[in-house]
Amino acid sequence: MSEGAAEETRMIETPEGTFTIRLISADLGYVYPGLVRYTIEVLYGTEPVYTYAINSYEAPPGSTLDAATVAGIAFTRLEHDVRSRPEIYTRKRIFTRPLPGGGVYDVVILQGSPRRFGNSARAASWCDDEATRAGFSSKVFYIHEMDIRPCIGCYVCYNQGYCPIEDDMPWIIRAIESASVIVVCTPVYTNTVPSGLKAVMDRCQWLHAREKILGVRVHARGLTIAVAGQQGRGPFACVTPVVDAFMRNLDVQPTGAVLIDDLDRIRDIRGTRGAEDEIRSALRALLESGAQE
Ligand SMILES: Cc1cc2nc3c(=O)[nH]c(=O)nc-3n(C[C@H](O)[C@H](O)[C@H](O)COP(=O)(O)O)c2cc1C
Structure with a gap:
């Protein structure tokens, strides 16, 4: 009732x-x-x-x-x-439905670049590997390969904690609900995140509704990894607040960001000195601090 x-x-x-x-x-x-x-x-x-x-x-x-x-x-x-x-x-006609999907992972990695073998995907694979080496289950969601439609602002999720749009989003919702670490790997696109990743962030309003309506809480900490073509910190000025806002909306605690710039010149993140180590250690530190809590 x-x-x-x-x-x-x-x-x-x-x-x-x-x-x-x-x-x-x-x-x-x-x-x-x-x-x-x-x-x-x-x-x-x-x-x-x-x-x-x-x-x-x-x-x-x-x-x-x-x-x-x-x-x-x-x-x-x-x-x-x-x-x-x-x-x-006389028969029950209540249309609450269990969410499809079923993967339960310690680490959920949202890979926002459409380039399957690009720099964000490489960063995501390092995180995936680091989590596995540390004994945690991990899943990379290649968002561009999923059927994810934009939020339509219908607010129906605030009725019973379910989004009426039928696409692949429940897999992400279920995974985030059970994860202890959320990693967002994203390229900078026009000073912010690519539209596919932004769609996922907006659709995660559904998780906000699930918390408020069903009391289902997310207990995760977040890490941002962003890559940019241009040099310097400027290209990331909007990306980090957008990703942080996404995390905070879900009660995910942002713990930091690894920002790799100048990739228009360097092209391949493997050519950026120290990038792999920095990304792996950021995730390792997060996993180790979580294990101590
Ligand atoms: C549509 C588009 C928009 C971009 N906008 C920016 C930008 O605003 N600032 C920037 O520094 N780089 C920008 N870039 C460059 C990418 O951030 C850069 O190439 C990055 O390495 C791509 O990451 P990926 O290999 O993971 O796809 C843009 C690239 C594309 C395709």
């Missing part, structure tokens, strides 16, 4: 037995200002058999109907439906 106050309750007697319909509003102002979720539950006897939810962030400004109105309409329609065909509601 959802938390919050039942605004409306209707008992419905049918030849199949007694049903109850409840409209419950939950003030989720602790998540976002003014966020209210309306949940309608149909109970057959005492067993919940159907749930519908909508929240106030789903309706953008200027929408003809607000969430409260839609919830009221849905309540009335469900009441009518249960009265007219109660047999449909």
Whole structure:
């Protein structure tokens, strides 16, 4: 049952037995200002058999109907439906679903470059290898090879903790949920991260919703590895705040960044003196400090 106050309750007697319909509003102002979720539950006897939810962030400004109105309409329609065909509601029709995927890894590496054998991929492979050598399970997600669509800002994840977009994102969500270290390996693209990686970061809002709605917390620390064509620290000025913001949004604690520049000239990260050692030691330090906690 959802938390919050039942605004409306209707008992419905049918030849199949007694049903109850409840409209419950939950003030989720602790998540976002003014966020209210309306949940309608149909109970057959005492067993919940159907749930519908909508929240106030789903309706953008200027929408003809607000969430409260839609919830009221849905309540009335469900009441009518249960009265007219109660047999449909005697079986559970709650569409919560376990997330597909199943990999559980200590270290999750998000490799954001489309270049499968480029510099970020090389850095990711060093991290993967270092984790394995230290006895940790590790997984590199080659984001460009996955079917990941951009967030559509529907806010539906704040209803029941699930994103309605059907693509490969659940594999990443499940892996991050169970990981203790998250590594983001990214090239600098137009001063920030490539769009595919940014899509993953935005879609991870889903994890924020899962924490707030389902209490599923991420317990990981994060490491950023970024590579840039130009020389100096300038190209990374936006990348590190973007990756840090992504991590903090998930309660992942950013612990530092390894920034490798000048790759337009050097071309191959293996030609940057000390880069491999720096990347491997950054990850090793993170794994060792985690093991001591
Ligand atoms: C579309 C695009 C945009 C880029 N933008 C920048 C940039 O803003 N600053 C920079 O220093 N390098 C930029 N680069 C260069 C890459 O960061 C650099 O080539 C890097 O080594 C590529 O990493 P990868 O081998 O992992 O793909 C850009 C490259 C591409 C393809």
